[in-house]
Amino acid sequence: MQLIKNLWQYKELFYFLSLRDLKVRYRQAILGIAWALISPIVLAIVFWFIFGLFLKIHSGPTPYLLLIFTRLTFWNFFSQTVSSSATSVTSNSNLVLKSYFPREILVFSPIVVRLVDLASSFIVLILLMVFYKIGISFNVLWIIPILLLEVLLISAFALIFSSLNVLFQGCSAFLPLLMTAWLFATPIIYSIEKIPQQYQKILFLNPMTGIVEGIKSSLLLKSPPDFLPLSFSLVITIALFLIGYVLFKKLEKNFADVI
Numbered sequence: 001m002q003l004i005k006n007l008w009q010y011k012e013l014f015y016f017l018s019l020r021d022l023k024v025r026y027r028q029a030i031l032g033i034a035w036a037l038i039s040p041i042v043l044a045i046v047f048w049f050i051f052g053l054f055l056k057i058h059s060g061p062t063p064y065l066l067l068i069f070t071r072l073t074f075w076n077f078f079s080q081t082v083s084s085s086a087t088s089v090t091s092n093s094n095l096v097l098k099s100y101f102p103r104e105i106l107v108f109s110p111i112v113v114r115l116v117d118l119a120s121s122f123i124v125l126i127l128l129m130v131f132y133k134i135g136i137s138f139n140v141l142w143i144i145p146i147l148l149l150e151v152l153l154i155s156a157f158a159l160i161f162s163s164l165n166v167l168f169q170g171c172s173a174f175l176p177l178l179m180t181a182w183l184f185a186t187p188i189i190y191s192i193e194k195i196p197q198q199y200q201k202i203l204f205l206n207p208m209t210g211i212v213e214g215i216k217s218s219l220l221l222k223s224p225p226d227f228l229p230l231s232f233s234l235v236i237t238i239a240l241f242l243i244g245y246v247l248f249k250k251l252e253k254n255f256a257d258v259i
Helices: 002-009 011-025 029-054 064-086 090-098 104-131 138-167 171-184 197-204 207-220 227-252
Strands: none
Touching: 011 104, 029 064, 029 104, 064 104, 064 138, 064 171, 064 207, 104 138, 104 227, 138 171, 138 207, 138 227, 197 207, 197 227, 207 227
16 A cells, blocks of 8 residues: 555654654643643542532443543544644644655654643553452453554544645544544444434434444453444545545645645
C-alpha cells in the first residue's frame, strides 16, 4: 500500500516530527504527564458525581467510577488525537511550503504523542482496578486489536479534518463542539443495555461504540467483546479510512497554494 511505503521511505522525518512533538509536550515531564491525566480524571469524577451518585445510573457488576474512567481514557485518546491532527498541516506550513514529502506524515505524528498520554492514563486505570479488586483474564489481549482499530479510526478522521482545515481554515474551531456531541452519542456515561434493542443498532453506526464496548468487555468484564458492534466499527472504520486517504491525497497537491 502506498501509505505504508511513504511512511517507511520517510521514516526519519516521521521520527523527527514525533520526537519534536513529544519534547514540546513533555518538556517539563511532571507537568506534561499530569496534564495528560487531568482531563480523564476530572471528567470521570464529575460524571461519577452527577450520574453515579445523584442519578444512580446502573453500571452492572462494575463500579461506575471505574467504568466511566475506562471509557473516558480511550475516548480522550480518540477526541484529543483527532483534534491535534486536524491542525497538523496548517501548524507546519513552513515545512509544507519549503519541501516535498508525503503530507500524511504530519497527520500521523500526533498519534505517537497521544499514545504516550494513553499509556499514562492506563497506569492510573490499572491502579483503579487494583483498588476495586478487579482482576484480569486472557481476554485482556483483545485490547490490542481494539486499540489498533481505534488508531485506524483516528487516522481516518485526522485525514479528513486536516484536509478540510487547510481548505477552510478555522473549521477546526468546530471540533470541540462536535466532540462534545459525539461524546454523548457514545455509550460513555450510560450503558448500551439501557437503550431499547430496536435502537441499539443505530448506536452501532457510531464506530466508537464497538470500541468502548469492546474495551469494557475485555478489560473489566473479563469476557470476549461483542462482535456485532465491533464488526460495525471495523467495516465503518475501513470505509472512512479509505475515504479519508483518497480525499487527503486528492487535495494534497493544493495545500501549498492555499495554506
